Amino acid sequence: MEEPVITVDGVVKRFGRDVRALDGLSLTIPAGVIYGLLGPNGAGKTTLIRILATLLPADAGVVRVAGFDVRRDAEAVRARIGLAGQYAAIDNHLTGRENTEMVGRLYGLSRRDARTRTATVLERIGLIDVADRRVKTYSGGMRRRIDLAACLVGRPQVLFLDEPTTGVDPASRRELWELIRDLVGGGTTVVLTTQYLEEADHLAHRIAVINRGRLGSEGTTQQLKDRTGGAVLELSIPDTQHAAAIESLRHVTAVPASYDRQRGALVLPATDGVATLREALRALDTAAITPTDVGLHKPSLDDVFLTLTGADHTVGPGRPFAAVADTGAHEGSETS
Amino acid sequence: MSIIAVTPRRLSRALTHTAVLTRRNLLANLRLPDVLLLSTIQPVTFMLMFLYVFGGAIESALPPVAQGAYINWLIPGILAQSAVFGAGPTAYGLNNDRATGVIDRFRSLPMARSAVLAGRTLADLTRSTAILLLQLGVGVALGFRWQANVFGLAAGVAVALAFGYACSWIMATLGLAVRNTEAIQAAVYLVVFPFTLVSSVFLPTRTMPGWLQTFAENQPITIVANALRGLMLGQGALVPGQTVTGQTMLAIAWTAAILAVFAPLSVRVYRRSVS
């Protein structure tokens, strides 16, 4: 196998005394893939992206991007990466073309090269028709795309996208996915974070589940699904008995059961399939709890996520992990 | 971080990037007509307000060189004040760029670090120049008569702009150090208002209580205003013991000192504030 394009080895990042945003994280990313970073709010995804993009120094550990150390050769790394942060970092009062050309110039292109390269990128990204309109008049999806165009104008080898489709409607999201897939066809490695499990499932070749600054699990989507043990047990239990049920199921599986509001049921990984089912029912029986319904089914990525992080989130396909993700409540801490 | 030698290639890159970002920041001014209009009308309105509200009450207290016209006293002072006010947007601009993630983008690009701050301060200097010239024009139309030759006038404007440019670096430091977007406005006013009001900008300092007078007479904005009056109106505008050259040199020294402290400081704050 060729050398990975990104190596993260034992990275620690602290904020203040108590917050360990990254706590000894290690992973490697092979060239030419779409790599998804998945995890609940505050898991450390943005922190990792910022370290990879040379914006933030790690407190410990080694990070190499495109063959260079992010600390010692930050300049060399910057010449090979593109970053689209959690917000579209573009100027409203400039046109799409001006924004893109400006970033081209800052990548070191001559005025002429910036101009031709911008035209190519805008064409490819489907914004050439609106290129001379002020970005202020763009829709949310168009803004995301122009932000992407600004990264692409420098022909980055590695592209970092922090929540590239947050706040974008489903149709535009699919367009963005297409675009991102195309990029990888051209040889670019894409590292993206997402709040949408569906996105990771559709788009990413490999996924790292990050939880509290540590690597929860890593692999292809299929591998991750297999790892939950191949099945998920769903138990419908009257609301009043949830707490008691979760307590009594504690010994059945390594990961505690959690309530999934979408399904209206308690879910837990059925590592041993029917054997787990039998054991769960016996445990409930001992606690004098009778489920109204029982089901055993193949895991979705949601289940994988719940299992691997043990998070008590209510998630569904295409929905953010937690509604607060969109309120901006978490953003204050992140941008500061 | 490795120490980077200044090679001609790096220098030319820094200049190119500074030019690119200066243009970007100036376009932000030009493309927002309401902001452009208000930010030019406001200084002129202030000037007229001071002229007509204070004028009558003050004229008797003015030195003879003002020829009994407050406007002759006021305009050089107002130019000094405007140059300082013109530095405020440096703080807002940088603060906003950080809040919107633009600075993150810049820092992820293989670009000259100095360009972000240089591009911002130069754009603000350009805007200040336009505003000062406008005020001077309106002042002349309303009867401002400078007593020295035209070089004195130009030198006065240059001293004011240079001082304002130095203040831009104070504002750059402030804009990056204060994270909260709302607090930044208050922080700028907190610095700018006391210094412009407790000075000789509007009134001779003679009538202030002793301790305040000591501060007012020695703080940099007064010195810049004195230098401007000296350059534009002549020696008669200064109190005995001060000379035009002396006040001008002192104003330039303040400018240099502020730059020497705040340019490196703001670069430091820039480096860490974003990480």
Ligand SMILES: Nc1ncnc2c1ncn2[C@@H]1O[C@H](COP(=O)(O)OP(=O)(O)OP(=O)(O)O)[C@@H](O)[C@H]1O
């Ligand atoms: N500049 C900062 N100062 C203090 N704490 C910070 C800072 N940036 C991040 N943190 C903290 O570090 C942890 C990880 O944050 P990070 O933004 O990396 O999470 P995330 O996985 O991107 O979350 P989200 O899904 O909400 O975007 C959080 O506890 C956060 O509050």
Ligand SMILES: [Mg+2]
């Ligand atoms: Mg984040």
